[in-house]
Amino acid sequence: MVEAAADDTVVTKKAKPGWGTLLRSLRNPKSGFMLLFGFAQGLPPALFLGTLYAWLSEAEVDLETMGVFSLVGLAYAFQFLWSPLLDKVDIPGLRRLGKRKQWIAPMQLIIGIALVVMAGLDPKSALATFSLLAAIGAFASATQDIGINAWRIDVADEVATLDILSTITQMGFRLASLVGGAFGLIMADRYGWPFVYVLFGGFMLAIGFAALFAPDARVSGDRAANAAVADAEVAELYNVGEVTEKVRNRALLAVGVLWTWAIGTVVVFMVRSMTAAPENRPDVTEFTTFYGPLIVLATIVLPAFIAAWVVKQQREGRHVIVAAPGVGAGHGVKFTDHLYRALVQPLTEFVGRMGWSLMLILALVLTYRITDSVWGVFAYPFYLGELGFTGEDVAFASKILGIIAILLGLAIGGWMITKLGRMFMLTFGAVIAAATNLLYADLAVGGARMQAASDAIGFTALVNGMAGWLQPLFFVAAPPSEGLARLAFTIFWENLAIGIAGAAYIAWLSSIVAKRYAATQFALLASLTLLIGTLGRGALGQMIEERGYYYVFIFTALIGVVAVVLCALEWAREARAGRRSGVVQPDPYAGEAVAAE
Template sequence: MSTAHGMRATLTAFAQPAALTLFFFGFSSGLPFLLIGYTLSGWLKLDHVSLDDIGLISYIGLTYSLKFLWSPAVDRIRLPLLRRLGQRRSWLLLAQCILAMALLGMAQVTPHAQLSLFLLITGVAAFAGATQDTVIDAYRIEIAPPEMQGALASTYIFGYRVALIASGAGALVLAQYAGWSEAYRIMAALLLVPIATTLLAREPVERRARAANWRAALDDGVIGPFRQFFERFGANLALLLLAFILLFKISDQMLGPVALPFYLDAGFKLVQVAEVSKLYGVIVGLVGAFAGGAAVLRWGAERCMPWALVAAALSNLLFLLLTWHHGSMPLFVVMISGDNFSTGLLGTVAVAFLSDLTDHRYTATQYALFSSLTVVSGKLIGGLSGFIVGTVGFSGFFIFSCLATLPALVVWFWVRPRLLQHHAAN
C-alpha cells in the first residue's frame, strides 16, 4: 500500500457517518466506567472507607465481566414498547435511561452512612453500563464492514476518552467545589446527549434469522455463539484465543482500584489529579488511540498486538517514579503520559482484534464474552490490590503489575502462527 493510498483510505474510514455516531456512543460507554471505579474510589476514601474495603467494593466492576450471561437476551429478545427503534437502539435506550437514574440514585445516598444501599444502586449502574457496552459493541460491528473497524474503534475510544475527562477530571473538580452528590447529578445529565444520539442514529441491518420456537431460540441464542466460535477456529486454537483474551489486559486492569488512592497518598490534591491524570492524561490517551487506529489500518491488529502489550506493561513501571519522589509534578506528568498513551494504543488494537474474531450472526454475545474475559482477571486481582499493597508496598505492586503481562505474551506467540495458518486455510 502506497503512503498516499494509505492516507486516503485512512481519511475515508474516519469520515464515514458511523464514526460520529460511535463517538457519542463511546462517550456513553465511558461515562459510567470511572463513576463506578476510579472516581468512586476517591469518593469512598474521602468518605472514610478503608483501602481494603475500597478494593473489595471494586468487585462491582465484575458486572462488566459477566455481561455475556445476558448478552443472548440483547441479541434475541425484542423490547415490546421500543421495538420500532430496532433491536440495537431499543436496548441501548433502555440501558442508558436506567444508567442515568442509577447515577441520580447514587447522588442521593451517603456512602459511609448507607453503604449497603449505596452499593446496591452502584450495582444497578454497573449492570446498565455493562448492558449498553454489549449493545454498542454489537452496533459498531454490524454498522460497517471489517476494514472500517479500526477507524470506528478509534472514534469510539475518542468518545470514551472524552467521557473519561468528564467523569474523571470533571467529576473530581465538581466534587472539590460543589460536593460529590452534585457531581454525580451532573454526570447523569450528560447522558442526555448520547440518549439523543440513540434516537437519531441509523439502525444496523439485521442479519440474524428469527427462531421458530423457544427451543430453537435457546439453542441459537445461547449455545450457537459458542459452538460457532469453536467450529470456526477449532478447539485448540479457540481455547488458546480465549486464554490470551483472559490474560492480555491484566496489567492495565489491576491498577484501577488503587491508582487514585496512590495519587492522594503521594501528596496530590483532587484538583491536581483532575488536571494531570483526567484531563491532560486523557488527551494523551486520545493520541494513543488514534495512533493505534492508524497502525491497525496500515498493519492490522495482529501485527500490532505484541508491541502494544509490551508498551502497556512497561508503562506501569513509570508509577515507581512517584514512589521515589512524592509530590513531584513533572514526574507525575511523565508517568501519566506514558501510561495513558500506551493504554489508548492497546485499547484500539484490542477492540479491532476482538472485532475480527466476532461472527456477525452473534455479535452481541460473542463480543460480550471476549470483552468480559479481557477484564475478569485484572478485576479479580485488582479487588485484592489493597491487600497486595499492604503486603509488598506500592513499589512491589507496580513491578508485579508489569510482570503480569508475561503470560499473555507467551500465549500470544503460541496463538499467532496458528492464526496465520487458520487465515491461510480460510
C-alpha cells in the same frame, strides 16, 4: 486478515492504508454515533461508582451504608450473564428501531432519567430510593454496554472500519471518564451535586434521542414474522449432520445448571447485602475476588469444554441426525431449542470455528492486559504511601495528564492500525505495555532516570507550568511537589502505551466474534480480560510486602513478554487462516487482497 460479513461469511476488502482510510472513516456518520456511544459507556460508571461516593460523603452518609452502593459494580462485573438476551430477544414495540438500538436507546434514556431523578433527592433522607435508582442506572448502563459493543461489530464496513470504530469508542469512553470524574468534582464544588447530575442526565437523554437515528440491522415489527425467523433458525438444529436432540439437551442441562448457579449466587449475595444488618453485610470486594473467578469458570470456561464436546460429536459423526424429518414432522419448535440457541450455540459456533486455536485465543485474552490490570489496585498505595506524593499530585498526574495520554495513545494507535495493520499493532501494544513497567521499576527506586529523561525533553517545565495553571481551577493552594515531574512522566508514558494497546486490543477482540452472536461472544471474552487480574492480586500483594515494588514491576514486565509471544502466535495463526481461505494479505490494511493460487 479477513473480516466477517453480516451473514458471517468471510470476505475481503480493499482499503487504502494511512490518512485516507482514517479520514474516510471519520467522515462516516457511524463514527460520530460511535463517539456518542463511547461517551455514553464511560459516563455512567463515573457517576454511579466514582463521583457518587463524593456526593455521599458530602451528605454525611456513613461508610457502612456507602458499602451498599458498591453493589452497583456487580452489574458491570457480571454483565455477560444476561448478554444472550440481547442476541436472541426482541423488545415488543421497539423491534423496528433495529437489532441493537432496541436495547441501546431505551437503556440510555433510563440512565438519563435515573440521574435526573437522583438530582432531586437528598441522599441521606431518601437513601433507599437513591440507592435503587443507582442500581437501576448501573444495570441499564451495563446492558447498553453489551448492546453498543455488538452494534460496533454489526455496523463496521469498509469505510467505517472495525479498527477505527474500536478506537473511537475507547476515546469516547476515556473522555467521559474525565468529564464525569475530574470535571464533575470541579462543577460540584461550584454549582452543587444536583446540578452535575441534572447536566449529565441531560447528556444521556440527548444521546438516547440521537441513538434513534443511528444505523442498525433492521428487525421486523411483525411479531409473527419475527417468530417465524426464530423458528426457522431453531429448525436448522434438526438438519442432517447436526447433533441429536438428546446430545443438545445434555449440553443444555449442564450449561443451564452452571449458569443458574452463577446467577443465583449473584442474586443471593445482593439480597443478603441489601437486607442484612450493617455488621453482618458481606463484603463486595471479597465476593468479587472469591466468587468472580468461579462465576467466570461456570459460565465461560466449563461451558466452552461442553461446547467442544458437542462439536467433537458432530465432527466425528457420532450422535448426529442422519435423516431430517422436516419442519413440523415429528418435531415442533421447543422451548429448550430456543434456550440451546441462546446459551450453547454461541459457544459451539466459536469453538467449531476456532478449533484448537481457541486455547491460544483464551490465553491471549487472559494475559494481554495483565501488566496494567493486575497491579492497578495497588497504584494509589504506591503513589501515596510508598512514594509520598499528595492527593493533588496524583489527581493531576493520573486523572488529568493520564487521561490526556490515553486519548493521545488511542489517536496514535488508531492511525497506526490503518497504516501498519491490526495484528502488528496488537503485538506492538503488548511490547510497550510490558516495557512501561520498567519505568515504574525505576520510579520505585527513586526515579533518577525518569527525572533525567523528563528534564531532558522539557517535560518537567511543561508539567510544572500546567500544574501551576490548574491550581486555581482545582482550588489547590500548595505548589507542585518536587518529584511531580517524574511521577507524571512515568504515568504519561504508561497511559500512552495503554491507549495504543487498547485501540488494537478492542479491535482484535471485536474481529474474532461472529456477528450473529456478537453480544454474547464479546461479553464473554471481555469478562475474561479481568479474570487474571482478580486471581493474581492476592499473590501480588504478598509479593509487594515481601520483596517490594521494584521486583513486582520487573516481574510484571516479564509476564508481559508472555503476551508478546502469544500475540506473535495469533498473528501467524490469522495469516495462515487468511491463506487457507484464499486470501494472501494478512491484514485488511496491508495491501489489496489477492486470490491465492
